[in-house]
Structures are given as structure tokens and as C-alpha cells.
Amino acid sequence: MDAVWLACEPLDMRAGTESALGRVFKVLGEARPHHAYLFANRRANRMKVLVHDGIVVWLAARRLNAGKFIWPKDGSTLASTRSQLEALVLGLPCTASASPV
Numbered sequence: 001m002d003a004v005w006l007a008c009e010p011l012d013m014r015a016g017t018e019s020a021l022g023r024v025f026k027v028l029g030e031a032r033p034h035h036a037y038l039f040a041n042r043r044a045n046r047m048k049v050l051v052h053d054g055i056v057v058w059l060a061a062r063r064l065n066a067g068k069f070i071w072p073k074d075g076s077t078l079a080s081t082r083s084q085l086e087a088l089v090l091g092l093p094c095t096a097s098a099s100p101v
Contacts (some may be wrong), residue, residue, distance in 0.1 A: 001051070002034040004085045008072050011039035013046045017059045020050045031057065036085065044068040047089070064091055 007023065015023075020039060024031045031037070033054040040047050047062045047069055069091055 001036050001082060001085075003032070004036045004038065004082065006072060006088075007037065007039045010042040010044075011048060013041045013048065013061070015039075015048070017050070017057060020048060020059060021057060024050065038085070038088070040069055040071045044071045062089060067091055 005024075005028070007027070011020065011023065020037070021031060023039070024037050031050070031052045033052050035052055037050040038047060039050070045064045045068050049060045049062070051058045051060070069088060071088075
């Protein structure tokens, strides 16, 4: 993956691929190949990951049975690294850097 983007604004977890992709287009203008876009619900106990692999778009879901994902609250979108993504998916704290968008 070339880049990972975290959406700071919560996403309704009933949203499907088209809704998540629409959010990406609204904020970034495009879904870039080999990029991942992460969304959390308001309680930060569920996450959806939209991945453009260069050919198709994939949507995966993750749920924590206990605790919350440590999710940034400020900004509309943040850039993240692969190691930060791995920590975030496990429910560990990570520090993402502010993106230029």
C-alpha cells in the first residue's frame, strides 16, 4: 500500500462500498490506486477499510468486542503509515500526521 488515510468524521456502519467511496471522492476528489481509506463509527468500536488495489475496490469491516479504536478527532482526513495502520487495527494508539487536504 502506498498510503493510508483516516477519516476523522464518523461513518454510519450501515454504509456500503458506494457510500464509503462517495466520502473518499467528496474529501479527496478521487480514490487512488494502492491506497487505503479507514472509517470508524461514532463510538469508535467498529471500523471499515476501503482499499483500491489498482483494479477493484474492496471494503472490509473490523469490530472490537471490548474497548475502542484510538481514533483521531481533529481534521477531516489524516495520513497514516502502514505501521500506524497495523497498530490502529489492533486497537493500539497510533499517531497520524496531518494531511495537506
